[in-house]
Amino acid sequence: MSSRLDGSVGALVDAVQSGAASALDVATESIARIRASDSGTAGDAPLNAFVSVDDDVQSAVAASSGGSAARALAGVPIALKDNIATLRLRTTCGSRILEDHVSPFEATVVGKLRAAGATIIGKTTLDEFAMGSSTEHSAFGPARNPHDRDRVPGGSSGGSAAAVAAGICQVALGSETGGSVRQPAAFCGIVGVKPSYGRISRYGLVAFASSLDNIGVFGRAVDDAARVFDVVSGPDAEHDATSAAVEPETVQQEPGRLDGVVLGLPAEYFPDSLDPAVRDRVMRASVAARARGAEIRQVSLPHTALAVPAYYVIAPAEASANLSRYDGVRFGRRVKEASARDPLRAMYEATRSEGFGPEVTRRILLGTYVLSAGYYDAYYRRAMAVRDRIRADFASVFASGVHALLTPTTPTPAFKFGAISDPYEMYMTDVFTVTANLAELPAMSVPTGRISGLPVGAQIIAPRFAERAMFRVAYALEAELGGEAHTG
Amino acid sequence: MTGTGAVTERYELVIGLEVHVQLSTRTKLFCRCSTAFGAAPNAHTCPVCLGMPGALPVPNPEAVLLATRAALALGCEVQERSVFARKNYFYPDLPKGYQISQFELPLALRGRVTLASGASVGITRIHMEEDAGKSVHDKVPGKTAIDLNRAGVPLAEIVSEPDLRSGADAVAYLKWLRESLVFAGVSECSMEEGSLRVDANVSARLRGETAFRTRTEIKNLNSFAFAERAIALEFKRHCAMHDRGEPVVQQTMLYDQANDEVRPARSKEESHDYRYFPDPDLPPIDLTAAFIAAVRASMPESPTARRMRYTNTLGVPAPDADALTTDRALAEYFEAVVRAGADGRTAANWTLGEVQARRNEHPGAAVPVPAANLAALIALVAAGTVSNTAGKQVFATMWREGGVPKAIAERDGLIQVGDADALARWVDEVFAAHPDELARLKAGERKLVGVLVGQVMKRSGGKADPKKVNQMISERAGLG
Numbered sequence: 001m002s003s004r005l006d007g008s009v010g011a012l013v014d015a016v017q018s019g020a021a022s023a024l025d026v027a028t029e030s031i032a033r034i035r036a037s038d039s040g041t042a043g044d045a046p047l048n049a050f051v052s053v054d055d056d057v058q059s060a061v062a063a064s065s066g067g068s069a070a071r072a073l074a075g076v077p078i079a080l081k082d083n084i085a086t087l088r089l090r091t092t093c094g095s096r097i098l099e100d101h102v103s104p105f106e107a108t109v110v111g112k113l114r115a116a117g118a119t120i121i122g123k124t125t126l127d128e129f130a131m132g133s134s135t136e137h138s139a140f141g142p143a144r145n146p147h148d149r150d151r152v153p154g155g156s157s158g159g160s161a162a163a164v165a166a167g168i169c170q171v172a173l174g175s176e177t178g179g180s181v182r183q184p185a186a187f188c189g190i191v192g193v194k195p196s197y198g199r200i201s202r203y204g205l206v207a208f209a210s211s212l213d214n215i216g217v218f219g220r221a222v223d224d225a226a227r228v229f230d231v232v233s234g235p236d237a238e239h240d241a242t243s244a245a246v247e248p249e250t251v252q253q254e255p256g257r258l259d260g261v262v263l264g265l266p267a268e269y270f271p272d273s274l275d276p277a278v279r280d281r282v283m284r285a286s287v288a289a290r291a292r293g294a295e296i297r298q299v300s301l302p303h304t305a306l307a308v309p310a311y312y313v314i315a316p317a318e319a320s321a322n323l324s325r326y327d328g329v330r331f332g333r334r335v336k337e338a339s340a341r342d343p344l345r346a347m348y349e350a351t352r353s354e355g356f357g358p359e360v361t362r363r364i365l366l367g368t369y370v371l372s373a374g375y376y377d378a379y380y381r382r383a384m385a386v387r388d389r390i391r392a393d394f395a396s397v398f399a400s401g402v403h404a405l406l407t408p409t410t411p412t413p414a415f416k417f418g419a420i421s422d423p424y425e426m427y428m429t430d431v432f433t434v435t436a437n438l439a440e441l442p443a444m445s446v447p448t449g450r451i452s453g454l455p456v457g458a459q460i461i462a463p464r465f466a467e468r469a470m471f472r473v474a475y476a477l478e479a480e481l482g483g484e485a486h487t488g
Numbered sequence: 489m490t491g492t493g494a495v496t497e498r499y500e501l502v503i504g505l506e507v508h509v510q511l512s513t514r515t516k517l518f519c520r521c522s523t524a525f526g527a528a529p530n531a532h533t534c535p536v537c538l539g540m541p542g543a544l545p546v547p548n549p550e551a552v553l554l555a556t557r558a559a560l561a562l563g564c565e566v567q568e569r570s571v572f573a574r575k576n577y578f579y580p581d582l583p584k585g586y587q588i589s590q591f592e593l594p595l596a597l598r599g600r601v602t603l604a605s606g607a608s609v610g611i612t613r614i615h616m617e618e619d620a621g622k623s624v625h626d627k628v629p630g631k632t633a634i635d636l637n638r639a640g641v642p643l644a645e646i647v648s649e650p651d652l653r654s655g656a657d658a659v660a661y662l663k664w665l666r667e668s669l670v671f672a673g674v675s676e677c678s679m680e681e682g683s684l685r686v687d688a689n690v691s692a693r694l695r696g697e698t699a700f701r702t703r704t705e706i707k708n709l710n711s712f713a714f715a716e717r718a719i720a721l722e723f724k725r726h727c728a729m730h731d732r733g734e735p736v737v738q739q740t741m742l743y744d745q746a747n748d749e750v751r752p753a754r755s756k757e758e759s760h761d762y763r764y765f766p767d768p769d770l771p772p773i774d775l776t777a778a779f780i781a782a783v784r785a786s787m788p789e790s791p792t793a794r795r796m797r798y799t800n801t802l803g804v805p806a807p808d809a810d811a812l813t814t815d816r817a818l819a820e821y822f823e824a825v826v827r828a829g830a831d832g833r834t835a836a837n838w839t840l841g842e843v844q845a846r847r848n849e850h851p852g853a854a855v856p857v858p859a860a861n862l863a864a865l866i867a868l869v870a871a872g873t874v875s876n877t878a879g880k881q882v883f884a885t886m887w888r889e890g891g892v893p894k895a896i897a898e899r900d901g902l903i904q905v906g907d908a909d910a911l912a913r914w915v916d917e918v919f920a921a922h923p924d925e926l927a928r929l930k931a932g933e934r935k936l937v938g939v940l941v942g943q944v945m946k947r948s949g950g951k952a953d954p955k956k957v958n959q960m961i962s963e964r965a966g967l968g
Binding site for chain 1: 535538539540541542543544545546547574576578580583584585586632634761763764765767768769770771
């Protein structure tokens with residue numbers, strides 16, 4: 001059968017609603033594609049985009065409320081990053097410490113997806129506890145980039161991005177704390193959306209750094225992502241105290257012109273050191289926006305250089321506390337250590353030493369250090385002050401009449417496995433994405449061309465809760481760029 | 489010159505108290521689990537209070553309201569912005585590996601109370617926090633069992649300044665605290681159920697010294713009496729060490745009531761760095777001035793203010809005023825009786841006597857006698873219509889069966905007889921039956937009046953008005 005999976009979400013939903021396609025058939029095909037992507041039959045290394053797959057397709061479809069009902073995502077197969085709690089599949093966070101963990105409750109977004117008729121096909125590969133930019137820190141092996149399997153898909157939501165880019169599903173959920181949706185979207189040549197902080201409930205998202213964490217959406221096209229975004233966003237006061245109370249406007253809309261829209265190009269995101277090819281592809285988006293009627297303006301966000309250092313204080317600090325609950329007492333892995341002197345302490349140490357990988361361990365230590373007596377003021381308090389400056393930078397640019405910003409999503413296209421071994425160098429790859437997390441702004445990456453066959457993404461950053469305006473720009477860019485978005 | 493007098497007389501005791509009270513909410517601080525005491529282990533738990541991956545805390549507004557009431561009841565300044573913070577440490581009964589508390593910005597600051605002794609005690613701060621669970625070491629042989637029913641139960645911690653100088657003042661402060669919080673409906677303050685817990689910071693210094701010396705913290709103080717005892721023991725220990733020139737080590741002590749001793753807590757004393765930081769899952773608590781004003785307006789009169797009103801304007805003797813204000817329900821009943829027309833002193837007598845006695849027999853039960861009926865009974869006694877003794881009988885009947893006092897007194901034949909003819913008949917009879925006593929009385933042996941009055945009362949079946957009988961006997965015996 002010609003695959004519904006290769007078309008748009010809108011077309012698939014129409015087909016399921018009209019009875020021309022069945023949710024079960026589509027989900028079955030989606031799962032078959034997962035198997036094929038891991039089979040190595042085409043001479044490729046396994047994609048390894050998934051940690052768990054729901055093999056009981058019938059039950060998976062039944063768990064959503066009726067594939068044929070007139071629902072927004074009727075029959076749409078969707079993959080979830082494996083740090084989003086589900087009842088039917090385990091939630092490992094890519095960690096040995098949660099290898100067999102099945103959550104006793106499901107995330108708010110999962111309930112919303114099922115109510116909208118989507119079928120959850122599986123849980124995707126990620127860097128352990130979402131800490132990383134390549135999925136190389138997954139305890140269950142990294143996912144690969146469908147465009148070049150010797151390269152990383154990006155991270156930490158690399159499995160979700162790879163699944164969408166490989167055509168396994170049209171949409172997926174990821175999460176991001178410093179760019180973990182936008183960066184893999186850019187590396188895999190798809191659309192990746194980070195909401196305003198508070199726009200999508202975090203209930204059921206296993207915490208990395210609570211003040212920066214967001215659930216995000218991947219789509220092969222802008223409209224695919226928009227349809228999922230509209231389903232999963234909205235208030236959740238009952239379960240998430242940081243959830244925004246205001247009902248969001250729908251982001252799904254017809255592509256149109258950008259007359260009257262002012263797009264800012266922040267100088268700090270186009271440094272002299274930026275790869276000219278990356279600059280060139282991002283300028284394609286700028287040209288496309290102008291062609292649609294937007295005004296392009298040079299702007300400045302002077303504290304941008306401080307964002308990565310501040311981020312790598314705040315995020316580990318929060319993580320060090322968030323990960324304390326993995327102590328072997330109530331759930332997850334417990335490693336018993338025979339020790340007459342202090343069996344409790346020995347159990348803690350053995351469980352956490354064996355359960356956590358090196359990057360998670362590094363960040364827990366870093367976070368513990370920056371919160372310690374005598375260092376708190378020098379690190380954590382200062383980082384929070386920097387965060388305020390970064391917020392203020394954006395506020396002043398948006399107050400000056402700029403509606404959204406246009407930047408590169410990443411400084412480079414996808415790199416090869418093992419290419420970046422120095423943690424600091426790896427952290428610097430987040431330079432263009434961490435700012436939106438620190439400032440709680442919505443941001444998204446859209447494809448804007450390729451370099452030697454590898455996708456490049458352009459990032460749109462908008463004022464808080466201005467997701468509809470952000471999507472308006474994304475729709476227009478996608479329509480204007482057409483095939484150029486996916487060619488060198 | 490040294491050596492005169494007890495060691496403890498040369499030293500001054502310095503005490504600061506940290507009191508945890510459980511806020512009387514129906515559900516926990518950050519989830520909807522019940523706070524009911526005494527359920528099966530771990531019956532009241534959910535993903536949030538178990539610290540399951542992905543669960544998030546959502547504050548209980550009722551807890552914030554009660555903590556605000558606590559702050560106002562203790563005369564503290566409620567802060568318009570306070571912030572929940574994480575206190576990080578590992579312990580098996582602490583599910584998340586951190587306790588959600590408040591640190592840099594607590595809910596309330598700066599309170600002060602003057603105790604009956606004249607001591608003025610500052611309250612440093614009041615903050616909200618969640619309780620931890622319970623480790624049970626004697627349930628499963630060789631293992632520790634964990635009960636997380638208490639995990640997430642809302643507490644207010646009330647920290648005093650080191651202003652207390654005696655165990656007696658410490659107890660007076662604790663009593664004031666408990667009374668104020670129970671009155672304000674904030675907490676049950678039951679030490680037995682753990683809804684009031686006390687830790688005491690104790691140090692000793694030479695009288696006249698201005699700096700504080702090293703303190704120790706005594707935990708596990710299960711009653712006010714034990715608290716006073718443990719403080720006394722610890723003070724003595726500090727004094728002796730200072731005298732011997734030994735340094736006091738800052739550590740946590742436990743009071744062992746079975747052996748009546750204070751000893752270091754068994755757990756090894758790691759110096760904890762709790763790494764407090766604002767909890768990113770919880771936005772700041774912003775209370776508007778209007779909210780705080782509304783809570784203030786809804787506060788009941790404090791026991792102290794009430795006590796003053798009772799003594800100054802209702803004429804209630806101080807000990808009675810103290811007794812009435814230990815119990816809000818009792819105080820309110822008393823006031824209703826006064827409002828219904830009884831005078832303060834008599835209403836206090838009845839409330840603390842007959843009413844209280846029966847409430848003690850039926851703890852927790854509401855008083856079935858309407859305040860107006862007690863006031864009417866008091867009026868009957870005052871008018872001499874029924875005797876005091878008969879009045880108690882009428883009250884007992886009202887408590888048991890209901891009804892209004894006059895009707896009961898009439899039905900049961902308890903109306904006093906004050907009619908002169910009827911009284912004269914009984915007096916004549918008694919004089920006839922006791923000629924000797926009458927003769928001695930006439931000869932000036934005045935104490936026999938009482939004996940003869942007693943005989944008249946007996947003959948009348950208790951109905952004669954004793955005052956009038958007394959008067960008549962005195963007159964007829966020629967005593968004027």
